[in-house]
Amino acid sequence: MDIIQVRSAVRILVGDFILPVMTSSSPWVVDGLGGTAIATAIAGGDREASLKEVGGSVTRSSRCATACSACVTSAFPDGRAHRVGMIGVKSQGEAVAEQFVHRPGLRQIALHINIPFGAIGIGTDHDQPGLTPALRRGCLHPLRAGPRLDRTSEKESAMPHRCSGWVVPFLLLASLWLPPGGARAQNLTAVLEAEIVTLDPHFTPAYITRTFGYMVYDTLFAMDGQGRVQPQMVQEWTRSPDGLVWNFTLREGLLWHDGTPVTAADCVASLRRWGSRSALGSRLMAATASLEPRDARSFTLTLKEPFGLVLDTLGTTSSPVPFMLPERLARTPGTERVPEIIGSGPFTYRRADHRTGDRMVLRRNAAYVPRAEPSNYLAGGKVVRIESLDIRVVPDGQTAIAAMRSGEIDFIQYAPFDLLAALERDRRVRVQNFTGLDQFTGHYRTNAASGPFADPAIRRVLLRLVDQAEVMAGFGLSDRYARSCNAFFICGSPYESAAGTEPMRQPSIEAAREALRQTRYAGEPVIVLVANDLEAAKISSEILADRLRRAGFNVDMQVMDWASVLARRTRREGWSVFGVHALGVDLHSPLTNSVIGFNCTNATTGGFHCEEALTPLFAQFAAAPTLEARQAIAARMQEIVYGQAIAVPWGQFAQPAAYRAQLTNLIPSAIPLFWNVEKR
Structure with missing residues (x-):
């Protein structure tokens, strides 16, 4: 069996600098549990397979030379490509999960071992499952200069660590490159609801794109914590x-990230583009005679x-939000x-x-000029x-x-429901609850084009069937959430x-069964779509499928991912019905409510509903001069929605965020906002 020879270069990370320390052609062993290693595997000739970042504690020890081949071949005996979840320690109490891929025929590995400044004292878990006995017997010595933090025996602890003699002097040398004050630039690490895929802030109504938009872009107006537009x-x-005539003047000193000034022409072009993508924006554009710049500001x-x-339209939080772009970009269709x-x-x-599938780093805009007022939700001074x-x-x-508990992650947008109670007891963590417009409302969306629910009478059975308390109990949520x-x-x-709402006030299986008998339902299958990768959508749809069966429906439950x-x-x-949820900031107004926003349109996302009585009410609502007048119109719209059972609510709930106690002044918002927050 060939010995895999390892060429290595050891470097120390200090802030944004990488200091070369030492190179060696001696064999090194990587166990996936120490500093961060960036590996390139050479499979022969000039063919090169890039490996992901892998964690790796290293040791320079001659008796590991023969064990190194066993390290690879025994750990991956079937010779196929593998992913092994490992932990790469970045600093004390901070670890990053990475992966190591082994490919058959590997003969040489070129490693660059990054030893983060501050990682001294981090040890290695020799009992990591999946590693070979050869690895556990002595080829895994942590690179360290402080006391061991792992679970090795006293005999193993007494083994010599050849690297520590030269690591400390170079760490001391590296300290000369530290920024004033001895601390590296502050970084906040967050896990959001999903990966940010679409970066164009007008292109999609996806919530994750809206979150990205509020970090990178800005708006003409914004909502404060009391729901007022500022x-x-x-x-x-x-x-x-x-x-009929509105004049707007921009603040002085506004700059795009490329250093050019923000102009009125930029804003006019941005509003026009946004109006082509937003239901609310299109209503404003339909009422517009002209929109033109007067001068630069x-x-x-x-x-x-x-x-x-x-x-309210210019300051809406409904996605897509009217974010401003440079004119040259806003002219993109x-x-x-x-x-x-x-x-x-x-x-x-x-x-x-930005590394797709892994991470995105956004940096503080040093040229940003915040407003003078204190930060207040989406309004006021955005001081980073x-x-x-x-x-x-x-x-x-x-x-x-x-x-997050280990210290690697600072903020998680959606804490799992089943862990909320444990997180509330953890002194290292804070749970951020939400109320009102920052809560989600779930609806069962029905298909009016085909199947049993094309009949409004059969759809209305759902009003008596859906028990919101049962759905919320299925989430394991207390009344607090x-x-x-x-x-x-x-x-x-x-x-x-x-x-x-009268038919919805006392839901029961019996009432739904009786209502179903009075319809023309003849046992046609009701196709319930269940998204298996979204917790709320999954649970709500599964509960509905069960209650439909008990009420006498022939249910075909089809499980798939949310994209499907x-x-x-x-x-x-x-399809007949599925569960979905949206934020109150989007659902609370008839002009932004996605459930009815596509009524009587050619859109394929609204369940193909067309209630002619609703159509004129949108325009009446937009033109109403007072809140009281708009409230009366909204009540009439609600009567139509429930009279035709366009959708049926299954509960209003918070999906709390979780963050480490070191964060202070975090803005309470279901849309994650990272200005104003400080990290101690």
């Missing part, structure tokens, strides 16, 4: 007595008919993605800092108190929580109403 990029504005919006929600990511927000994006925001891709919630709510425009919003659910719902056949 100026953001705008310094001042005027409105004509008839409400001011522009005028002239309406051809009253539109009572101009400022809404059907195409912008070719470059340039914003004017408090964080900057660089393509070099960290140097960088490191967004990691960790799909598994349990893994993310373990990483969840509630039943029959209001279509959510409880706690200005448009909360009880109109049309979204694809299936665009078809007129092949």
